[in-house]
Amino acid sequence: MWTLIQIELYKIFRRPRTYIAFVAIAALISIIQFGLKLDGKSYADFLMKDIGGSMEIDGNIINGYLICYIMLQLLLVHVPLLVALISADMISGEANMGTLRLLLSKPYSRTELLLAKFFASTVYTIMLLVWLAILALFVSMWIFGVGDMFLMKSSYVVLISQNDVFWRYAGAFLFATLAMITVSALGFFLSIFAENSIGPIVATMSIIVFFTILSTLNIPIFNALKPYLFTTHLISWKEFFDLKVNDSNEAIMGSIQNPQRIINSALVLIVHILAFLGASIWIFNKKDVLS
Amino acid sequence: MKKLLISLFVFHFSLFTHAQDMTTLIAKVKAKLDLVTDYEAVGHMKTDVSFIKAPLGKVKVYFKKPNKFRLKKEGGISLLPKGGVSVNMSSIIATNEFVALAAGESVIGGTNTRIVKLLPTNENSEIVLTTLYIDEANLLVRKAITTTKENGTYEMEMNYGNFSKYGLPDKVIFSFNTKNYKLPKGITLEFDDSEKSLSDAQKLKNKKGRVEITYSNYIVNKGIADAIFVK
């Protein structure tokens, strides 16, 4: 099994395609950072224009912490694509290349092979998020400095003390990793049905985009559906950036408004991962390899 | 007719003498405040606005005559009522461009105060009306209600302690009206269920905002570089 995992990782990291994702993330992030470095003031003014007409913000809100949050939000759409680029190719790519039949006639069970492949794509996903964290968080902290984090939510704003932020990012990135592994598991599941990698990649993205739209729409019939859509839970990392308040409306340092929501979302995602992986193994074991 | 004229005259006169009184009182208060050419204070700021979740924050406040004011919060970001906190006592009565009117007496926090209404004589003044509750014995402003053209009405309540001799409060409470705050969920990318936002909306019904600053120490008249006031 360890040999299989090593081989799968070797294959992933020997492919030029793998590095597209790392380059893409670096490019996107450095463009945003460059733009904010040049013209952060006007972006800040735009954000701070007024909150509710009666308050004004004093100080520079454009610091490393806020920038990382903005980027995580923006990249929410891109990172699943980059994850799917590899995970949705894990089986279908081999079928397309013609190596699948050779691989499956080797003395390993299909279950072992799938687990090794899933593990390898998970390692890739984790590395992608570590890369994202390095660039979006640490580099931004280095370029823009740190400070209090000011966030505008739909019905209130949150101000988090600068020494209360970092651990939230640790949690957020851990959660985001779980969310991206879910995307990876979906792509992986779809990849067992196809003999080219474009189909599963497009299918994975379509499902995510479609579900995300359902999750975003505020229409009563869809609202009932929302808790069951995994896309609703993909962004629960944001819950780390909401604080509880005490009776005098004073935010409590180190608190999270809805810890239960994070736990629920994490559980929903874990169930999805296990379901996708389980279904992949079950179906793939019965599948005749004709490619 | 004559009676009426007389009574009018008397009324005018009494009004004038009252105004004179009040102007003197304000001048006295101002003289006391003028003892302070600059100060640097440390304290804690607490923001209590329905749609703001902010923790208690350490602040440093700088003041320099005539009206330089700067509040610096540790961590860099502070949420303040628009145009509010910088309206401190000295800047309100720094100018002489107002008419002071007596408007009775009141008890604030167990202290008898005179109510003085200040009407700006300058048409372009941002301030429409300021009502001061002045502790005549100690020449301290206990409470000030300022109505502005653009930013609504503020209330400032001040408690005094160790630095009352300079007219500097230990605690200032700003109260002000807040307007509604709402951003579309599409912009904030929130997928919250509707029940959650309902309860938030209910919270919003409390439209009164408060910012409390509790000062723990002042350094008075030790000189402050102008650079501090540059944002």
Place this chain on the structure above:
Amino acid sequence: MQQIVQVTGLTKQFKNLTAVNDLSFSVNEGDVYGFLGQNGAGKSTTIRMMLSLIEPTFGNIQMFGMDLEKHRREILRNVGAVIEKPDVYKYLSAYDNLQLFARLSGIKPTQKLIMDQLEMVGLRNRAEDKVKTFSQGMKQRLGIAIALIHNPQLIILDEPTNGLDPQGIADIRNLILQLSREFKKTIIVSSHLLNEIEQIATRLLIIDKGEKLVEGNATTLFDPAQTIVEIQTLDNFYALMQLKGSKWADMLQKSNNNAILLKVDRKLIPTLHADLAAMRIQLISLQPRNSLEDYFLQVTSGNQHVDTYSN
């Protein structure tokens, strides 16, 4: 002689197509086993079932005396295969591909082993080149090197000469003979071209439409004195019962509802005729075929095969 492969009653049904129907055959140690049939006859399906890529609908596959379903891992460790096109990882070099598949086959190859293997298939000087720069023939040879790297007892080559030029075909043929003679490997090689197989095979299986037509030693099958005789009767079942109980039983090849095939010495055909009458078999026709080649060409009547064959 040990039986390396024993296939019994192997059947594969895809939705409404029976790709392989009740196929039985056996491969002995040291055989170069020619597996012949036109495209779509079921060769690849059979080979894929032997490699556990396709699950049989019915039937049983035993290899090295073990059941494939139960001892898949042990069996596959001893099998090397090139399945249809020799596809490998194009973004890796020949050396890296060989190393990767060696490890997948359960061995830790030394650099020398890999280079020796590449030497054998004539790719030593291309070891570090990415496979995407390789010609079809080079890929085919690399595929064979991959099939051999873990020193398996049984080598399965599915259409190894597909898409190769005459020189490439000759190279592969020589390689197969070398593997058989020098390294004593058991080899199953499939093809739709009879002339390719007849030069190297020691035993032969011909299938058509998923069913066995002929199986036997190459020497006897290709013996010019031997003739395939096709018999049609009013009651083939009865005829078959009778033949199985007679001295002709050993010569029976394949039977179905339409015809019974026997491989007999040309001189014995009149005796067969007489015996059939004696057994009260109601004969419709008795047709001798000239040779196996003649017969194969007839059953694989697609024009392309004849064209290719005439090359």
